[in-house]
Amino acid sequence: xxxxxxxxxxxxxxxxxxxxxxxxxxxxxxxxxxxxxxxxxxxxxxxxxxxxxxxxxxxxxxxxxxxxxxxxxxxxxxxxxxxxxxxxxxxxxxxxxxxxxxxxxxxxxxxxxxx
Numbered sequence: 001x002x003x004x005x006x007x008x009x010x011x012x013x014x015x016x017x018x019x020x021x022x023x024x025x026x027x028x029x030x031x032x033x034x035x036x037x038x039x040x041x042x043x044x045x046x047x048x049x050x051x052x053x054x055x056x057x058x059x060x061x062x063x064x065x066x067x068x069x070x071x072x073x074x075x076x077x078x079x080x081x082x083x084x085x086x087x088x089x090x091x092x093x094x095x096x097x098x099x100x101x102x103x104x105x106x107x108x109x110x111x112x113x114x115x
Contacts, residue, residue, distance in 0.1 A: 005108040010068030020113075027113040030063055031106055037063075038102060041079070041087075041095055050084040060098075069105040072098070 015023045037060045044053035061076035075098050079087060087094045 004071060005069070005104045006112060007068035007070050010065075010070070011112055014067065024113045027067065027109045030067065031109065034060060034063065034102055034106070038095070038099055041098070042092070045084060045087055045092065045095065048084065048088075053084040053087070054080055064105065067105075067109060069101075069109070072101045072105045075101055 011023075014026075018026070037056050040056040041053060041060070044050075044056060057076045057080035061073045061080055064070075064073035064076060075094075079094060079098070
């Protein structure tokens with residue numbers, strides 16, 4: 001895991017505030033729900049549904065930032081703010097980058113929450 005994947009101070013502050021056991025449960029929920037958000041982004045893109053695209057990006061951004069997954073959060077924020085048109089123009093490349101970063105985040109969160 002690289003430091004850039006998860007901001008350790010953010011993650012540790014969450015653990016101190018909510019408790020490590022509860023954060024482990026939150027991580028499990030995020031790991032179950034984030035792939036659905038990623039799929040929703042792709043489905044919204046395919047359907048041309050800009051509002052659903054923006055909502056899915058917003059949810060992913062907020063949840064990512066909670067855990068200190070700041071790069072993932074920034075990628076999702078960019079999608080939220082720029083909207084569906086640039087993602088469509090990029091033929092899904094921005095979503096591929098989001099998927100790749102999510103994979104790194106998922107591994108890092110599993111390591112941190114179990115460690």
